[in-house]
Amino acid sequence: MNNNITINIEEIRKLPDDSITHPETIRQIALYGMQSNECCDDLYKKIRTSCEVFGLYPHVQSIHKTK
Secondary structure, eight states: OOOOOOSOHHHHHHSOTTOBOOHHHHHHHHHHHHHOSSOOHHHHTTBOGGGGGGGTOTTTOOOOOOO
């Protein structure tokens, strides 16, 4: 795991809000937000609320399906 940003930020911005559940994508959005000089609130809204912590500890997280 490294801190390189490999996601396409512009493609992420096109996704629906509350739709991203992939831990590595969430981690990279968080990294981008920390490294960027721009406001990233629009990107943070793309992350599903129940998955927000995935970016913190991606090596110990697993996705739990909800009904």
